[in-house]
Amino acid sequence: MRRTEALQGVRMIKFLDILGRYEALEFNQLEAAELLGVGERTFRRWCQRYEEDGEAGLLDRRLGKVSGRRVPIDRADEVEALYRTRYAGFTAKHFHEHLVKDHRFSWSYTWTKTFLQSKGLVKKARRRGAHRRKRPRRPLPGMLLHQDGSRHQWLAGQPMLDLIVTLDDATSAIYSAFLVEEEGTASTFRALEEVFGRHGLPLSLYTDRGSHYFQTATAGGAVDRAAPTQVGRALAHLGIEHIAAYSPQARGRSERVFQTLQDRLTKELALAGIATVEAANLFIREVYLPAHNARFAIKPEQDGSAFVAIAGIDLGEILCVQEERQVGNDNCVSFNRLKLQIPASPLRAHFVKARVKVRQYHDGTHAIFHGPRCLGRYDRSGAAMDIPIAA
Known part of the structure; x- marks a missing residue:
């Protein structure tokens, strides 16, 4: 017997008892109703x-009838078939x-x-653990960005890849996400250039203590602020505070995003x-991220933005690897097993023994600078690119 039918039987017995006592004038209608x-x-x-009608008149006429809101059997079978075939997992x-978007x-x-x-087909979730208080969000977009990478088999049948994600602390909106073979300095600069070029400069960036973000004297130890990495140098140049996380729990917001x-x-x-x-990076940028942000991004606590607009700054010349080298007797610069030949320049006959800076961009190309002047640009293999250099 179902619970509703049992309760109806109890109500019937109670009513008949109260009705008999009411007819015996033990109490009035109001007292009987109470x-x-x-x-x-x-x-x-x-x-x-x-x-x-006797006892039949007191029966709940809804019992035994199919609810008007019940899912039809054919639609339920369709849902089960869709999950087993197309949406498994x-x-x-x-x-x-x-189901709502594609199958009406x-x-x-x-x-x-x-x-x-x-x-x-789906397991019940485990009971939640003890309550933990989350760190409050920043009130404005641009006050704090999170950046991290997650190594996972993102594409079926492909090797493990790193997904580099940059998101806002105030809204959880993802500003940049793309797949690379391995996380590192180049992927970090690529992500930062995408975000800064589109939104402006944030106040701070929150990352883990990976070797491309910070130098540490011992594994898992405190970061060495006196010895910045290439990423640290670029952020300091732009006036952006670089915050190091000392535990996975500290990066909880980005960790939860990666779970999703x-x-x-x-x-x-x-x-x-x-x-x-x-194809995956194009899909992520054009299709997935707009839908993800529409679904998961939240409204910031305050109106406005903390991003600082930039004008007249070539971010690519800052967000890159920069190392000093001395020009050899052959008027070439050695860099990462490459020989970069300095072309003829109107500035001077040659640059032998001169101290120059080599810049390596996130796309693998290179450039040589003497002070503020670019002496030459080179492709991934070190071959000179036919680009006119201003005097």
Whole structure:
């Protein structure tokens, strides 16, 4: 017997007992209604229905009828088939979003989750642990950016890749995300140039203590602020505070974003049939990030922005590797096993023994600077690029 039917039987017994005592003049209608927990008008209506139809008049006529909001059997079978074939492994929430968007499904997420759990397709979540207080968000976009990389098998059948993500602390909006073979200085500069060029300069950047971000005397030790890395030098040049995280919990906001990305992005890439890094990065930039931010980004606590607009600054010349070298007797500069030949210059006959700076950009190209003047630009292999150099 279902619980509703049992409760109806209890209510019937109680009503008949109260009705008998009411007819014996033990109490009036108002007192009888209070004992039943209903209004006086409802008690009078029950008495009339019992007088006309007996106990049958008191039965709940909704019992045994199919709810008008019930999901039809054919749609339930369709949902199960879609999950088993096309959306296997999706979370209930992610799957329900695709049902609503792509399959004109109008029933609730709660039904979808319960249905999948009843079929054994989705496990019930474990009970949440003890409450922890999250670090308050910054009130304005641009006050604090998070940057981190996650190594994962993002593309089916492909080796492990790093996803470099830069997001805002105030809104959790992802400003930049792309796949690379390995996280490092070049990927960091690429991400920062994308974000700074589109939004402006933030007040601070929050990262882990990876070797391309900070130098540490011992593994897992304190960062050495006196010996900045190439990333630290570039951020200091732009006046951006670089904050180091000392535990995974400190990076909780970005860690939670990666949990979402490892679950959703991998499935979206597979669903779109994407198998190459180039296609994946285009899909992430043009399709996934707008949808992700619309779904997960929140409104900042305050109106406005802390980003600082930049004008007249070539970010590419700052967000790059810069190292000093001495020009050899052959008027060449040695850099990372490359020989960079300085072309003829109107500045002087040659630059033998001169101290110059070599810049390596995130796309692998190079340039040689003597003071503020560019002496030459080179491709990945060190071959001179045919670009006119100003006198």
